[in-house]
Amino acid sequence: MSTIYEVSKLAGVSSATVSRVMNDSSRVSPKTRDKVLTAMEELGYRPNSIAQSLASKRSNSIGVVISELQGSYYGMLLNEIELTLRSAKKHVMIAAGHADADIEEDSIEFLLQRNCDALILFVEAVSDQYLRDLKKRGVLFTLINRQVEGLESQCLSIDNYQGGYLACQKMIDAGHSRIAYISGPEWKLDAMERLRGHRQALQDNGLTFSDDLYYLGDYTEQSGEQGMEQLAQANVKFTGIICGNDEMAAGAIVTARSIGLSLPEDLSIIGFDDAYFSRFIYPRLTTIKNPIKEIGSVSANRVLNFTYGLKSKHLEYDNKPLLVERDSLLSPKQS
Missing domain, CATH: 3.40.50.2300 (Response regulator)
Incomplete structure (x- = not known):
């Protein structure tokens, strides 16, 4: 297995420069970045994610706690969250809360112990105060399908x-x-x-x-x-x-x-x-x-924005419900 030293030698740069490329630092010129990436590809070098996390103090992973893992609603929501985060090269860790306060809290703490950089929460049983305390602890998160006083800017739901x-x-x-x-x-x-x-x-x-x-x-x-x-x-x-x-x-x-x-x-x-x-x-x-899809996308983009500074245009959504007319409604028969 190749090492970062071998990559730096082949690219003709320092090991520190290779580290900056792996951490997507803006302090590296495009020409130098290309040289390092070419050397990594030629040597088949795969960065050690744990080492990267220690160096950057970021795991590049987002934790998601969702009420259930079954049902079309949750499937659509999770799919949009995962696609949005993966497009930004972030990983997703998912836990189910099952609308039980103890399980939801345990799931949140589990994901934080796994060094998730931020959380996306669809939780229904933990108290508002617990969520406010999370914010006081410095935990970065968005909250779906719920409105909590003091966390208004982090909440996403329809009327x-x-x-x-x-x-x-x-x-x-x-x-x-x-x-x-x-x-x-x-x-x-x-x-x-x-x-x-x-x-x-x-x-x-x-x-x-x-x-x-x-x-x-x-x-x-x-x-x-x-x-x-x-x-x-x-x-x-x-x-x-x-x-x-x-x-x-x-x-x-x-x-x-x-x-x-x-x-x-x-x-x-x-x-x-x-x-x-x-x-x-x-x-x-x-x-x-x-x-549902818009809320999933906006929730993930907001996390990317305030956690990693990644800019996105998709940070707002319309929370007003709309009627979709199809074929299941007629005037009643006269009786």
Whole structure:
């Protein structure tokens, strides 16, 4: 295995100059950099990442703590984060928090012990104070899908309340007044904000929220199936149903069709997130766009910006939810 000394000898420069090239220092001329890179390639020299970290006091790795590793939402988010960081030649270490405070905290501390230069956090159970204390410790991080007082500049999320309101208002504008709702879990802030927006839209239009037309789901396709089944068995008429995310909407569609309903003629449905599959299911799903990819990209670019000083134009995003109209919404049949 070749050494840094052999590279410096072949390139005709000092070992310190070779180190500066490996650490991407601006203090090296393009001509000298090319000579060193050519020598490294000719000798098959691979820099020792541990040695580089000790020299630069940087590991060039970013830690990511995410709620779950399954589901289209998390897959899209992680993919965009990894692509953005890899394009900047940074490595990613991932841990799942499973919405458990102890696991989330343990995952964060684990990544910090592995000398991650910064963190991207999608955590739902650790306290706001713990996150504020992280900042006081000098930990660099961005926070996804959460707003914490004192950390506003580090937080990225959409207005879930407005998204819930927008979905319900669209259903009402289409002529529906008997509207069922399948929500995400009550311990998730985004789920409850979407529900709160839904209830407010009903109230603003002179309609009453009914517990008979409500099912508490868990954001999975299975809970959408179960919710639709329970609502249908309650013998309370409804012509439209809104789901707290697209996966539950997909499950509700499966059950609705299995009990003989024609969609959207007999039942209109609106989801939330605009997951990649929402345009391919039948009927193609009307939904609220959650800019998942943009948030992943912006979160990673902000980390690159404030950790390594890498400049990027992609540091802002629009947090206003948008309605994506497709085929799953019609005016109700007259009865």
